[in-house]
Amino acid sequence: MTPEEGALEARVVIDTRAHDRTPLISFIVPVYNVQDYVIQTLDSLATENFQQVELIIVNDGSTDDSLARVLDWVSTMEAKCLVLEQANAGLSAARTTGMEYAQGEYVGFCDSDDWADVNAFVRLAQFAKERDCEVGLLRSAVYDDMTHDTYDFYDAGVWDGILGRASTLVTNSIREPRLFRLEFNANYRLIRRSFLFEHGVEFPRGRLFEDLEPHFVEIVYAKRIALMDATGYFYRVARPGKLTYDRGMRRFDVLYAARSSLKEVLSGGIDEVGLAVVFLSLCRVVFWSGQFVPNKERRKFFTGASEMFQSMVPLSARQDAIVRWSGDEFEALLVAAFATGAVGFLVESSCGNKRSLLKAMPMITNRALGGRARRHALRKARRMLTFK
Amino acid sequence: MLRQRQIDPVVRMLDGRVPQKLLEDDAWRMRNDLHGPQMFPDRFGGSCVLIGARSGLEAVIALRERPDATVFIVDPNTEQQKTIENIAQALDASGKLRWFTHASDLTANLGQDFIADFVRIDLANFDRVTVAEVLANWQVGYLCGQFESTVFDPLKLYRECRDHTKRFFLRYADSFRALAGTGDPSRVEVSVIVPAYNVEPWIDECLDSLTSQVMERIEIIVIDDGSMDGTDAKIDEWAQRFPNRVVAVHSKNQGGAAARMQVLPMARGEYIGLVDADDWVDHEMYEQLYRAAILDSAEVSQCGWRDVYERSGRIVEHLSRSGREANGLGVVDNVRTLLADQPTMWRRIYKRDFLFGNNVVFPTHLKRFDDAPFQFQALLYATRISNIPECYYSYRLERQGATVDINDRRLFVHFDIVDWMNEQVLNVTDRDVETYFAEFEINTHRWALSKLDRALKREYFVKAARQFVEEKQVLSKWDLFRLGARKGPGALGFVALCIFQAMLSPGRSSRETGMTARTAQSAGEVIGRP
Numbered sequence: 001m002t003p004e005e006g007a008l009e010a011r012v013v014i015d016t017r018a019h020d021r022t023p024l025i026s027f028i029v030p031v032y033n034v035q036d037y038v039i040q041t042l043d044s045l046a047t048e049n050f051q052q053v054e055l056i057i058v059n060d061g062s063t064d065d066s067l068a069r070v071l072d073w074v075s076t077m078e079a080k081c082l083v084l085e086q087a088n089a090g091l092s093a094a095r096t097t098g099m100e101y102a103q104g105e106y107v108g109f110c111d112s113d114d115w116a117d118v119n120a121f122v123r124l125a126q127f128a129k130e131r132d133c134e135v136g137l138l139r140s141a142v143y144d145d146m147t148h149d150t151y152d153f154y155d156a157g158v159w160d161g162i163l164g165r166a167s168t169l170v171t172n173s174i175r176e177p178r179l180f181r182l183e184f185n186a187n188y189r190l191i192r193r194s195f196l197f198e199h200g201v202e203f204p205r206g207r208l209f210e211d212l213e214p215h216f217v218e219i220v221y222a223k224r225i226a227l228m229d230a231t232g233y234f235y236r237v238a239r240p241g242k243l244t245y246d247r248g249m250r251r252f253d254v255l256y257a258a259r260s261s262l263k264e265v266l267s268g269g270i271d272e273v274g275l276a277v278v279f280l281s282l283c284r285v286v287f288w289s290g291q292f293v294p295n296k297e298r299r300k301f302f303t304g305a306s307e308m309f310q311s312m313v314p315l316s317a318r319q320d321a322i323v324r325w326s327g328d329e330f331e332a333l334l335v336a337a338f339a340t341g342a343v344g345f346l347v348e349s350s351c352g353n354k355r356s357l358l359k360a361m362p363m364i365t366n367r368a369l370g371g372r373a374r375r376h377a378l379r380k381a382r383r384m385l386t387f388k
Numbered sequence: 389m390l391r392q393r394q395i396d397p398v399v400r401m402l403d404g405r406v407p408q409k410l411l412e413d414d415a416w417r418m419r420n421d422l423h424g425p426q427m428f429p430d431r432f433g434g435s436c437v438l439i440g441a442r443s444g445l446e447a448v449i450a451l452r453e454r455p456d457a458t459v460f461i462v463d464p465n466t467e468q469q470k471t472i473e474n475i476a477q478a479l480d481a482s483g484k485l486r487w488f489t490h491a492s493d494l495t496a497n498l499g500q501d502f503i504a505d506f507v508r509i510d511l512a513n514f515d516r517v518t519v520a521e522v523l524a525n526w527q528v529g530y531l532c533g534q535f536e537s538t539v540f541d542p543l544k545l546y547r548e549c550r551d552h553t554k555r556f557f558l559r560y561a562d563s564f565r566a567l568a569g570t571g572d573p574s575r576v577e578v579s580v581i582v583p584a585y586n587v588e589p590w591i592d593e594c595l596d597s598l599t600s601q602v603m604e605r606i607e608i609i610v611i612d613d614g615s616m617d618g619t620d621a622k623i624d625e626w627a628q629r630f631p632n633r634v635v636a637v638h639s640k641n642q643g644g645a646a647a648r649m650q651v652l653p654m655a656r657g658e659y660i661g662l663v664d665a666d667d668w669v670d671h672e673m674y675e676q677l678y679r680a681a682i683l684d685s686a687e688v689s690q691c692g693w694r695d696v697y698e699r700s701g702r703i704v705e706h707l708s709r710s711g712r713e714a715n716g717l718g719v720v721d722n723v724r725t726l727l728a729d730q731p732t733m734w735r736r737i738y739k740r741d742f743l744f745g746n747n748v749v750f751p752t753h754l755k756r757f758d759d760a761p762f763q764f765q766a767l768l769y770a771t772r773i774s775n776i777p778e779c780y781y782s783y784r785l786e787r788q789g790a791t792v793d794i795n796d797r798r799l800f801v802h803f804d805i806v807d808w809m810n811e812q813v814l815n816v817t818d819r820d821v822e823t824y825f826a827e828f829e830i831n832t833h834r835w836a837l838s839k840l841d842r843a844l845k846r847e848y849f850v851k852a853a854r855q856f857v858e859e860k861q862v863l864s865k866w867d868l869f870r871l872g873a874r875k876g877p878g879a880l881g882f883v884a885l886c887i888f889q890a891m892l893s894p895g896r897s898s899r900e901t902g903m904t905a906r907t908a909q910s911a912g913e914v915i916g917r918p
Contacts, residue, residue: 046432141389143425146685148568150389150421167393231389294815295861351862352818
């Protein structure tokens with residue numbers, strides 16, 4: 001599949017919405033072969049505030065019983081729903097279609113095998129509207145479908161850091177560059193609809209990591225971002241056949257997404273501090289997905305990634321990411337490797353070679369990195385050697 | 389998952405008016421998901437039934453967070469009724485709270501088929517009478533609570549909940565472990581797939597052992613792979629005798645892998661078992677494997693097996709002890725350690741959704757030993773495997789026509805297997821997995837070389853050496869050498885000779901030299917060692 005522009009032909013199956021008033025939130029729910037999960041998702045989005053919430057369900061050419069179950073659900077609910085149908089074109093295309101039909105003041109997304117706490121989203125929307133925020137964020141949690149455990153999402157530490165002890169916070173990326181380090185998923189946030197169109201936020205069609213670029217666009221352009229200390233979104237993990245586990249060449253999509261993210265934040269006038277954090281979070285995403293790239297292609301993958309970073313991120317931001325923003329030892333080395341093009345280290349670490357520090361020598365001895373960042377990386381490397 | 393902030397204001401409302409200890413405990417429970425991923429009715433305007441009032445915290449939070457829901461409290465002890473009702477009134481939700489002393493009163497009041505979207509049963513009220521009342525008379529959307537595993541057999545409880553609720557999430561009283569699942573009253577628990585090719589003398593014993601399983605909801609799918617003896621007629625006979633359990637499928641001869649792939653989509657079971665038609669199983673096997681898989685929420689569960697030598701009558705038991713506990717029971721700690729084992733896929737059951745979701749297949753172009761790639765994929769993608777030690781599977785050896793006994797060119801199929809694995813499965817890999825696969829290769833090639841006809845040994849070894857050394861994605865020659873050293877002198881000798889051989893004649897096209905013949909000769913000696 002190649003990314004194409006423009007909307008797909010979508011058919012309105014049923015529309016129970018009132019068109020005379022603007023709802024507070026439009027939830028867009030793309031549906032593709034999730035007959036066992038979709039009802040739970042929709043149930044979680046139904047609320048007493050059905051005047052305030054509209055659901056836009058986009059059936060992305062499911063081949064199972066999903067559409068019938070959705071229609072059955074819609075017919076029994078008071079909720080305001082629009083059900084659309086289109087030929088299978090992937091998550092991004094379905095979201096794009098949904099966005100075109102949305103009427104709400106804020107737009108949210110919900111994948112059809114996860115679920116949300118709609119009341120938390122309504123409270124967030126009210127708060128965001130009150131404080132004139134373009135973007136609102138809620139915490140997310142993970143439900144393991146196999147072990148039945150529920151736990152905070154991986155970015156909980158970033159949340160704790162940003163919120164401090166506050167229960168709500170209005171901020172932006174200049175005051176709080178750590179916002180870039182939040183998970184890039186589109187599902188735990190609300191975005192003002194006018195803002196979406198003004199900044200042309202769109203999900204690249206037919207690619208993985210479709211959420212990456214919109215995340216950075218939203219954070220860099222929003223003047224006010226509302227954060228609320230409540231869990232709003234629940235990811236279901238360990239469901240067999242979930243998209244995230246896709247192995248193979250499609251992982252190269254992350255490079256495309258990272259490049260366009262960088263372009264966007266640079267043209268959005270990001271400052272050095274923010275850029276360092278963007279660079280750091282992109283390093284993490286790229287390295288993580290590199291572990292799923294075929295081994296034969298991995299050198300090419302990491303070479304491409306670090307060349308991109310070296311050409312697009314100025315040296316001072318790269319140094320800053322190593323010295324000021326990286327967390328543990330490994331993260332510092334990872335960022336240093338991307339910053340200097342120590343591809344051997346990246347390839348070996350991505351194969352799980354714990355003794356790959358030898359390959360880290362080019363980056364530690366790389367004079368271009370500058371004295372302070374070099375000393376920092378060296379210190380981290382030494383600590384890793386002594387502790388592991 | 390509620391955050392402290394959502395709980396605290398309600399705790400303050402109740403503070404001093406209800407037992408302090410219960411209140412603290414309830415606050416902890418709501419923060420830590422004692423009742424699983426759900427806390428309220430998932431349906432708009434639904435009902436929330438709390439059997440056992442406890443401190444009332446859950447009821448008040450439900451009234452606050454979900455004004456659309458109706459809260460029913462069932463508790464014979466009405467001490468706190470006034471307090472909680474007063475708070476409900478203060479919240480302007482008094483019409484949304486109703487109190488009953490017994491679950492049966494609720495049924496009597498609201499009628500049978502009462503839709504209970506969310507039911508929480510407290511440990512003190514989790515008895516047979518209450519559970520029977522709830523499951524038999526209400527339509528339960530989500531059931532949660534704590535149960536005593538000395539009173540309720542977990543598997544039995546699981547089955548009851550599966551048949552009578554939409555979803556359930558119950559915690560063991562003595563641990564934080566959960567017994568959870570989704571409802572499906574007609575679910576087949578295990579589908580057993582049996583490909584049969586010219587096995588007339590043995591098929592009866594096999595199918596007899598399968599049809600007399602303790603497990604009730606089992607289906608047996610037998611596929612006759614174009615047999616030329618009386619196998620097909622026998623299969624039909626069994627299908628007629630057990631129309632609800634046995635499905636007979638006939639096809640032209642296509643090999644075990646293709647036969648299995650043909651019937652896999654037919655399997656309806658939650659788990660899938662694979663049995664060879666010349667083997668047999670104990671009547672408890674699938675019940676026990678299913679119990680292990682369900683109670684450990686595992687994708688795969690496995691048991692021990694016994695080798696039965698047809699000619700000598702010798703029986704060798706292989707207890708399975710790979711679980712986490714000291715006695716080998718329970719969840720396997722590091723699933724990957726199983727990767728290098730010999731293929732024994734028939735001693736396991738595999739979750740159907742797991743196999744399909746990860747696209748675990750039998751490569752149909754392989755004429756034999758297709759179980760090796762299947763097992764490697766299944767164990768590679770599995771994250772939780774449950775283990776029970778007992779031997780339930782009887783594996784027949786030394787029978788006529790069995791593939792395990794061949795010693796000719798047909799053993800060269802191993803190169804196709806390794807090629808397929810390298811292309812399809814190990815194209816994305818890490819050091820760990822490739823090391824286990826290399827170990828698997830060493831075991832397989834040494835076994836094949838020990839079986840092979842003398843005249844073919846040299847050719848086999850040359851091929852094996854090249855493939856083994858040159859087609860590694862991550863591991864270097866030095867890594868392979870170290871692996872051999874770790875595995876013992878026989879393996880080390882094999883690896884060393886392979887590396888030597890590969891260095892002598894690199895590439896697929898090079899010719900064999902006198903030197904090669906000698907290395908192959910000594911390889912044979914190394915391999916000959918037990």
